[in-house]
Amino acid sequence: MSDSTPLGGFSRRSFLRAVGGMAVAGAAGASMAACGSNSGRASSGAGSLQQWYHQYGEKGTQQAALKFAKAYKDAAVTVQWVPGDYGSKLASGLLSSSAPDVFEDQLNIELIKTGQLAPLDDIFASVKDDFTDADVKLNTYEGKIYGIKMIDDPQFLYYRKSMFQKAGVQPPTTFDELIAGAKKLTNSKTKGVYFGSQNFVVDHIAPYLAAAGTSVVSADHKSNLLTPEVIAAFTKLRELYTSGSVLQSAPTEWTDPSAFIQELVAIQWCGLWALPQIKQAFGDDFGVMAIPSIGAQGKQVVYNGGWSTFVNAKGKNVDAAKKFVKWLWIDQTQYQEEWSLDYGFHIPPRKSVATKATKLQTGQAADAVKLAGQFGIVDDIAFTPKMATAVSDAGNKILRSGADPKAALGTADGIVQSELKRLFG
Structure with missing residues (x-):
């Protein structure tokens, strides 16, 4: 699925x-x-x-x-x-x-x-x-x-154990460690990490912001977009995106593990559904890990999707x-x-x-179940499609064009507030 x-x-x-x-x-x-x-x-x-x-x-x-x-x-x-x-x-x-x-x-x-x-x-x-x-x-x-x-359907980061060992990298628990590790894992044939070609931001808004200890909409239905945590999250994403260690285009999107299996990257964001295919390719030479935390208020995150x-x-x-x-x-x-x-x-x-x-009782499958239970997060049902488009547009301006995060998020913040007023008065 x-x-x-x-x-x-x-x-x-x-x-x-x-x-x-x-x-x-x-x-x-x-x-x-x-x-x-x-x-x-x-x-x-x-x-x-x-x-x-x-x-x-x-x-x-x-x-x-x-x-x-x-x-x-x-x-x-x-x-x-x-x-x-x-x-x-x-x-x-x-x-x-x-x-x-x-x-x-x-x-x-x-x-x-x-x-x-x-x-x-x-x-x-x-x-x-x-x-x-x-x-x-x-x-x-x-x-x-x-x-x-x-x-x-938990979604997390797959990583190659042998590549990590060769580069002297440990599985990161913070975003700073991820950025540093991805640089060490990057060489003439392999990039450090892949999050997707077309939708680097929009496909992962919820887990990125959760990793920074926040979300677009607060528990009392207020916009969080201009808070220090959100701005810090997008600033850190920009740092990763421009580090030279991100695979920015691949034949398949992040939902397919092909980029990882073809060794185009050492780390790929994907879902549990890909685990049997990856295991067939690499045996035990891979592991799973949560998205690392961002900032002092952050936490490791596994996004729990599904129907x-x-x-x-x-x-x-x-x-x-x-x-x-x-x-x-x-x-x-x-x-x-x-x-x-x-x-x-x-x-x-x-x-x-x-x-x-x-x-689900052994190996990487058991690890995935444990990570999902320990770090799993879900969506905010008050995050509407109009909000998503606005935040995605702002995020892409920040990551791809180097726009000032506070300025780019300001426009999106107005749209989020308008949607929240429509929904909750």
């Missing part, structure tokens, strides 16, 4: 823009087009449910979704497997007469503000302690839980949809492990399920 990238970084910007557009679309009907339709069982009448997934990349996932739906006996569940621009199609589909009852997504404030999501506290309360605090926080707003995590399941509060069968969601993503622990580990490589969100998963 290599498209499971940071929401705070807005790699799936088209999705979030589409969802944000729902706030102004009103109740205007929209037809959902170009979606693959597959039924677990024939569906008709009040006992039927529509469940939507985006098109996963791993072989077998669609068949598994159909198998799960067919195994459910209390309603006929039709699975829509949506190729292409899932975000736009979901946004349109939720406004149509054939809206899904259950759908996967990532929690966004617009979905809550438009009354699109049914609270799930009644089905979630008994297992809340079996999910990580980060995953509970991710799907919670004003004390209510709106989604149940389906997979955890959650939601119930359409405006659907025709809300109670039946919640019952199905409980059955699949709370009761059926064997399906939860299968979904995470039999087709791709992810962490089951239930702690009890992840603990028993043999594929």
Whole structure:
């Protein structure tokens, strides 16, 4: 599931823009087009449910979704497997007469503000302690839980142990150590580190700022952009970007481990999904580490991505949809492990399920699980697409053009404040 990238970084910007557009679309009907339709069982009448997934990349996932739906006996569940621009199609589909009852997504404030999501506290309360605090926080707003995590996709830095040993470099825990180490690891054939070609800033806003001990939006819904921590974070990123040790262009983006496997870099930001491919290439000659801390208030960070399941509060069968969601993503622990580990490589969100998963108990996989538990952070659902674009534009001006951080962030700060006023008054 290599498209499971940071929401705070807005790699799936088209999705979030589409969802944000729902706030102004009103109740205007929209037809959902170009979606693959597959039924677990024939569906008709009040006992039927529509469940939507985006098109996963791993072989077998669609068949598994159909198998799960067919195994459910209390309603006929039709699975829509949506190729292409899932975000736009979901946004349109939720406004149509054939809206899904259950759908996967990532929690966004617009979905809550438009009354699109049914609270799930009644089905979630008994297992809340079996999910990580980060995953509970991710799907919670004003004390209510709106989604149940389906997979955890931690993202971190992969590094080559032999290259580190040869260069006399230890895995860094601070950004200053990362910059110094990346320089030592850079030679005529290999750069020190790769964070992505096109979206060096925008794909990683949340983890960068978390590493500096801050975020775009404060807990009380204020803009943090002009705080010393944010300015220090972008200043340090500029220092890394201009150090000569960053691979700034590669044949594949950071979601694909090819740059690392082809030894174009000694360090690459990527997700847990890439671990089996990297292990096949290098055996035990690699490790995983958190993004190093930035500044005195900073901390090491692992971004925890992934997908959650939601119930359409405006659907025709809300109670039946919640019952199905409980059955699949709370009761059926064997399906939860299968979904995470039999087709791709992810962490089951239930702690009890992840603990028993043999594929995660040794080597770098076990290290990744430990790092995710120790340093994992999630997105701020109040960080809207408009904010993301503004912060991304400012960040790119700082990194790529050398703009003064305070001046560049000033424009973005006005947009963030305007969005926060719109959302929270």
